[in-house]
Amino acid sequence: MLPNCLFRLIIVAWLILLAPTTWAAATLVAVAADFTKPMTEIAAAFEKTTGHTAKLSFGSSGKAFAQIKSGGPFEVYLSASEKYPLELEKSGYVVAGSRFVYAIGKLVLWSAKSDYVDDQGKILKTGGFKHIALADPAHAPYGVVAEEVMKSLGVLDKLRPLFVMGENISQTFQFVSTGNAELGFIAFAQVIDINTGKIGKGSGWIIPDNLHGPFNQTAVLLKKGAENPAALALVDFLKSPTALAIIEKYGFGLPK
Amino acid sequence: MLSPADIEALLLTFKVAIISTALMMLFGTPLAWWLARTHSAWKGLINAVVALPLVLPPTVLGFYLLVLMGPAGVIGEFTNWLGIGTLPFTFEGLVIASVLYSMPFVVQPLQAAFTTIGELPLEAAATLRAGPLDTFFSVVVPLAKPGFLTAAILGFTHTVGEFGVVLMIGGNIPGKTRVVSVQIYNHVEALQYSEAHLLAGVLLVFSFAVLLVLYTVLKTQPVAHQLK
Numbered sequence: 001m002l003p004n005c006l007f008r009l010i011i012v013a014w015l016i017l018l019a020p021t022t023w024a025a026a027t028l029v030a031v032a033a034d035f036t037k038p039m040t041e042i043a044a045a046f047e048k049t050t051g052h053t054a055k056l057s058f059g060s061s062g063k064a065f066a067q068i069k070s071g072g073p074f075e076v077y078l079s080a081s082e083k084y085p086l087e088l089e090k091s092g093y094v095v096a097g098s099r100f101v102y103a104i105g106k107l108v109l110w111s112a113k114s115d116y117v118d119d120q121g122k123i124l125k126t127g128g129f130k131h132i133a134l135a136d137p138a139h140a141p142y143g144v145v146a147e148e149v150m151k152s153l154g155v156l157d158k159l160r161p162l163f164v165m166g167e168n169i170s171q172t173f174q175f176v177s178t179g180n181a182e183l184g185f186i187a188f189a190q191v192i193d194i195n196t197g198k199i200g201k202g203s204g205w206i207i208p209d210n211l212h213g214p215f216n217q218t219a220v221l222l223k224k225g226a227e228n229p230a231a232l233a234l235v236d237f238l239k240s241p242t243a244l245a246i247i248e249k250y251g252f253g254l255p256k
Numbered sequence: 257m258l259s260p261a262d263i264e265a266l267l268l269t270f271k272v273a274i275i276s277t278a279l280m281m282l283f284g285t286p287l288a289w290w291l292a293r294t295h296s297a298w299k300g301l302i303n304a305v306v307a308l309p310l311v312l313p314p315t316v317l318g319f320y321l322l323v324l325m326g327p328a329g330v331i332g333e334f335t336n337w338l339g340i341g342t343l344p345f346t347f348e349g350l351v352i353a354s355v356l357y358s359m360p361f362v363v364q365p366l367q368a369a370f371t372t373i374g375e376l377p378l379e380a381a382a383t384l385r386a387g388p389l390d391t392f393f394s395v396v397v398p399l400a401k402p403g404f405l406t407a408a409i410l411g412f413t414h415t416v417g418e419f420g421v422v423l424m425i426g427g428n429i430p431g432k433t434r435v436v437s438v439q440i441y442n443h444v445e446a447l448q449y450s451e452a453h454l455l456a457g458v459l460l461v462f463s464f465a466v467l468l469v470l471y472t473v474l475k476t477q478p479v480a481h482q483l484k
Contacts, residue, residue: 066444139442164345165428175427179327180326
């Protein structure tokens with residue numbers, strides 16, 4: 001039998017060790033590639049404010065969707081589109097009523113060369129380039145929107161033979177930033193200078209929303225995270241003024 | 257059934273693999289011969305460079321090629337100077353990347369086969385007044401035949417299965433750079449799982465059949481023995 005005081009000491013030590021895991025929890029989040037920069041900053045602010053941790057996994061929305069459907073460990077899902085969260089909701093992976101728009105996607109036509117893309121996007125009609133990069137419209141939300149823009153401008157069929165397609169928006173950016181594609185449709189967040197709120201390098205055209213359909217980047221709380229205080233707190237935090245300010249700073253529109 | 261886009265991807269893949277294999281045999285044979293015979297101090301370095309794609313992630317190789325072959329890269333500036341433009345997103349660029357990526361699968365079996373032959377048959381040929389080229393084609397090629405077969409088949413099948421490098425420099429252009437591995441990936445990403453299954457099945461059966469022929473009908477040693 002242990003002496004009484006030693007026994008108490010062990011209990012106290014055990015409680016102290018246990019405490020952080022009880023109060024602060026961690027949640028695993030699947031994040032669309034275009035939201036990499038703001039989410040990294042939001043996660044840091046989240047940790048500071050709530051003490052919880054958000055572990056972020058960046059990639060294409062489609063891949064995260066497939067992983068969630070195959071039993072992936074994600075608790076919160078930030079998609080670049082509305083389609084995948086809706087689909088997950090229908091198949092019963094989502095906590096009822098948790099779906100919300102966290103940001104409005106902003107598309108830019110961009111080139112690594114300065115003075116190449118004019119601020120009206122007239123270059124799409126004048127041409128003179130060999131390749132135009134976009135994310136694959138078959139599964140990437142930015143690719144879908146890029147096609148809609150070219151369709152509204154009546155240049156889709158003319159430009160289609162010049163398409164080079166990235167697997168997600170990060171790879172598309174790589175094609176353009178290395179100069180292999182003269183220009184391409186990428187996320188505003190990838191090229192914004194957060195001090196001025198304008199395109200920081202190269203040249204580009206921030207595409208007006210009326211040239212494409214709604215670009216509602218949608219998040220859901222997945223059933224895996226329904227009991228996790230960190231997942232619940234993160235969903236709330238994404239709607240907080242702190243998070244919204246970061247989202248706006250990186251060039252996204254705010255949910256209406 | 258396979259869609260026209262799937263068939264296009266399959267045909268393109270075989271075209272890339274056939275041309276790449278021919279180029280690898282053409283350049284790989286003298287290189288392997290030199291590596292097998294030389295006592296040069298450079299041997300270790302060249303061996304290491306040839307073997308690099310075995311250990312590097314394909315995405316690393318692909319990323320370097322994208323940068324180097326781009327307009328600001330060394331290779332890109334050279335090809336621009338030649339007037340042929342830059343290589344990413346082209347069929348030719350894909351072939352060059354495949355040759356670099358699959359080269360160890362051609363060079364290593366050949367090098368092993370050449371080393372195994374040893375000095376004796378070459379000296380015997382020399383005493384019969386055979387010149388170096390005559391010796392190579394009349395003595396070395398027949399003796400190293402299993403090595404040549406292994407090299408060609410491994411080079412070919414490895415190119416057929418290539419993915420990461422193509423994804424990085426290909427740009428996913430139908431008929432030009434959209435090979436079968438990328439097409440399978442596209443199907444998975446677009447949640448077309450049954451199409452993905454079918455095409456993946458075709459690739460699996462093909463690769464297995466080729467290796468089965470290599471190891472049973474031709475009675476070649478498994479590659480691990482040759483790579484020593």
